[in-house]
Structure formats: C-alpha cells, structure tokens
Amino acid sequence: MNVLVCIPCLMTGGTEIQTLNLVEALITAGHEVTTVCYFEHSTNMVERYKQTGSNVCLLSPEGKRPVGITNTVLLLYKGLHRVLREVKPDVVHVQYMAPGAIPIIILRLLGIKRIVATAHTAADIYPSLRLLHFVSRHILTAFQCITERAEKSFFGNSQMYKAEMKLTRHGNHFTIYNNLPPYISIANKEQRIGKVVTIGVVSRLEPIKGMDLVVPAFSKIHAMNPNTHLLVVGDGSLRPLMEQQKNNAELNEVVKFAGVQPQEALQTYYDSIDVLLMPSRSEGFGLTAIEGMARGCVVVAANTGGLPEVVSDGKVGLLHEPESSDSLAEKAIRLVDDRELLMTMKQNAIDYVARFSFAHYSELINNLYSKL
CATH class of the missing domain: 3.40.50.2000 (Glycogen Phosphorylase B;)
Structure with missing residues (x-):
C-alpha cells in the first residue's frame, strides 16, 4: 500500500522516534511511505526518516508554525491538498498531537476515507473529548492508543490489539504499545552492582x-x-x-x-x-x-x-x-x-x-x- 504518515514536528522527541519506528515497520513490510511534517523540523531527524526509506514533505520549509488558527488551517489545507495529489495514498496515518483533529478533518474533506490516528498522550490534555469522539465514530477507521490507561481516558474502556481482531468501518479503538528504538538493545542477564x-x-x-x-x-x-x-x-x-x-x-x-x-x-x-x-x-x-x-x-x-x-x-x-x-x-x-x-x-x-x-x-x- 501507499501510506502517508502525518506529523506536526520532526524534532528529537519520543513521538518522533516512535513514528520513525512506525515508518520503518511499514517499509520493512513492503509499503511505500511518505512522511509529511507540518511545522518545526530538524535536519538530523528529517535525514533519519529519509535513511529509513521514507520520502519526506515539509509543509513549512523554514520550519515555522503559522500565527493564528486561520493561517494554520490554510497552511494545512493547501499543503495536504498538494501532497495528496502527488502521493495518492491508500491510507493516511495521523499522529494525533497539536493541532488536534484539524488535519484529520481536512483529510476527510479532501476525500481520504481510510485514516488511522495514533494518540501519544492520555486524554487529560484535551479540554473536551466531544470532537475526538465524533472524529473517531464518523471519520477514523482506527484510533490507536499507546497504553490501555490512555485508551480508557479517551473512551472509558480499552483492549489490546490482537491479530484476530475484526475491524468495523469506523470507530475502532485499541492499544498497541510503543517499542524499543533501534539504538537500544536488550542486555544479557548478567547484571552487576558496584560498591557505589x-x-x-x-x-x-x-x-x-x-x-x-x-x-x-x-x-x-x-x-x-x-x-x-x-x-x-x-x-x-x-x-x-x-x-x-x-x-x-x-x-x-x-x-x-x-x-x-x-x-x-x-x-x-x-x-x-x-x-x-x-x-x-x-x-x-x-x-x-x-x-x-x-x-x-x-x-x-x-x-x-x-x-x-x-x-x-x-x-x-x-x-x-x-x-x-x-x-x-x-x-x-x-x-x-x-x-x-x-x-x-x-x-x-x-x-x-x-x-x-x-x-x-x-x-x-x-x-x-x-x-x-
């Protein structure tokens, strides 16, 4: 499949590292992946995504965030419209961070029907969950959380994703844990404690x-x-x-x-x-x-x-x-x-x-x- 991964920033942080793992997992399985970054980005992180095998599109080449909601919406609409025409993705995977549900709604208005979102936080940072619940029920194919505790905070219940799980057209939500990044390996069991x-x-x-x-x-x-x-x-x-x-x-x-x-x-x-x-x-x-x-x-x-x-x-x-x-x-x-x-x-x-x-x-x- 042709997959478009959307993320607000490509700086050095846990969300960017986990999204890089997502990109690598998809590319390893043979999917074509393009990553689109809306706002801030670092040269190092952009290069890491490219080295993994992803194309990278920067909606703001200078890495600046627009001032005001109107300018933000315009940047996202024009930028995503251009990227969608170029990439023609089968699935869009949105990293659900600031600016919230705006990219998801824009993607749906632009005709994308298969949208997956990943939430990297619990619900406590959102003043209201009404919009999220609407988006989950009527727009998203799936909403992935990174812990069951976070999923419960969004939806009141949770379930770990399993291979045998069946998906409905909309409203699916579940938990898939984050994973160890490639720069950390699991140690052998011979642990020691020094005097200090x-x-x-x-x-x-x-x-x-x-x-x-x-x-x-x-x-x-x-x-x-x-x-x-x-x-x-x-x-x-x-x-x-x-x-x-x-x-x-x-x-x-x-x-x-x-x-x-x-x-x-x-x-x-x-x-x-x-x-x-x-x-x-x-x-x-x-x-x-x-x-x-x-x-x-x-x-x-x-x-x-x-x-x-x-x-x-x-x-x-x-x-x-x-x-x-x-x-x-x-x-x-x-x-x-x-x-x-x-x-x-x-x-x-x-x-x-x-x-x-x-x-x-x-x-x-x-x-x-x-x-x-």
Whole structure:
C-alpha cells in the first residue's frame, strides 16, 4: 500500500522516534511511505526518516508554525491538498498531537476515507473529548492508543490489539504499545552492582518531567547511603536550578551533569545507571523507562500517565507518589538498601521488556494494515 504518515514536528522527541519506528515497520513490510511534517523540523531527524526509506514533505520549509488558527488551517489545507495529489495514498496515518483533529478533518474533506490516528498522550490534555469522539465514530477507521490507561481516558474502556481482531468501518479503538528504538538493545542477564550505586535520569530537564524533584530527592538518598552518585543526562530550562540545588546541598563531588547526548550514546549511559528516576508530571508512555529496563536499570517512576502500565510496580520497578521528592527518595532508598531486591528487579526488567520489542510491534502494525 501507499501510506502517508502525518506529523506536526520532526524534532528529537519520543513521538518522533516512535513514528520513525512506525515508518520503518511499514517499509520493512513492503509499503511505500511518505512522511509529511507540518511545522518545526530538524535536519538530523528529517535525514533519519529519509535513511529509513521514507520520502519526506515539509509543509513549512523554514520550519515555522503559522500565527493564528486561520493561517494554520490554510497552511494545512493547501499543503495536504498538494501532497495528496502527488502521493495518492491508500491510507493516511495521523499522529494525533497539536493541532488536534484539524488535519484529520481536512483529510476527510479532501476525500481520504481510510485514516488511522495514533494518540501519544492520555486524554487529560484535551479540554473536551466531544470532537475526538465524533472524529473517531464518523471519520477514523482506527484510533490507536499507546497504553490501555490512555485508551480508557479517551473512551472509558480499552483492549489490546490482537491479530484476530475484526475491524468495523469506523470507530475502532485499541492499544498497541510503543517499542524499543533501534539504538537500544536488550542486555544479557548478567547484571552487576558496584560498591557505589548510581542513581540517574535521562531526560529533558523540564518541569513536566519533574526534574526539579531529582536533586532534593538525591540529597535524602545520599544522606542515608553515602555510596551513591547521581548522573544527569540531558539538558533544559531547569538545569541552572538543579545545579544550584546541587551546590546548596554540597553535593558537587557526587552529582555529574553529562548534558545532551546523541541517541546512539544513550545505551552506554543506561549501562552505568542502577536506579533510573522518572518523576514525570505527565507521561503518555515512558520511552525512557523501557530503554532503561532493557539495559537493566530499575525504574522509580511517578504514578502518573502511562508509567504505571509500563513500569510494573514491585516487579521491575517502583512507583512513587507524584510531585513528592520524599516519596521518590523513599522508593530509591528501599532499592539501595536492599541489594538483593535491586539485583532481582534488574533481572526482571530485562525479561519484562521483551514485550516492547520492535519485532512484536511491527507484527501488530502490519497485521492492522493488512485489514485496511
């Protein structure tokens, strides 16, 4: 089939990486794929899509977002109309992010009948679900969520997609989990813990990721367990605050900021982390969690968004109370104090993460496309 994949941005983020996995899965199965980006884009990410085998169309070559709803609609209508004439897709797969349902409605007005949408968040970011429910019932062939918890937030019920599932003309919704990106492999089972336990984060250093809670929590962890270090991989607006927190707590010798690292280097950093902190305030899925688990990190994550579904509490990681650095510290201290528990969870995490393999994801996606 000829597939058009629509996405607002092609920057370096979890949604773009997962969409790249979608593109690769479809191309591997023999489909022709064109990716259209509406707004912001980076040269590196555009090249990665092209290297996978996708054509890439940029509606805004300069990578700027129009000002105002009228200009946005005009850009999308004219741009998608042009792309549809050139590509003539059999199916359009829309990444359902800002600007919401506008591209889906435009595609339907332009005559596209087979439209699949993927939601990369839960419903809590949308002020009203009326439009989404209308679009799902009357326009979309299928609406894919990335966790069952997110699907329930949209529709009140959920189901994992299975090969034997039958599709109706409209209104199908289900969950297909995200998968490990190609730059992370699943580690062998011989995990070790050194004398010093490394606590780590791999994240944008932003409020939505809860990064302001990390250093205060680590201060409590280190006070109870001096043989602990903190490794911070990433950058963002909260880095000055986190460095100030480190200085105020006199933790300069045991806290390291590694800055932004290329994705191909992340596996090495995960390998040096024993306990991975994810105190996010909002998280649609938690790609970092499965990346870390694949390398034997034990994840301590906020009980929010898709994280409770991805991080099995008490088996491969621990969930903490959202917004609480005390709860975050308490869970991490439990792991640091109990080396046997930490080792067991390391081993469990590696076994558990196989369910998020690219092969499994590709099989489900292409089974879905065989029904379209």
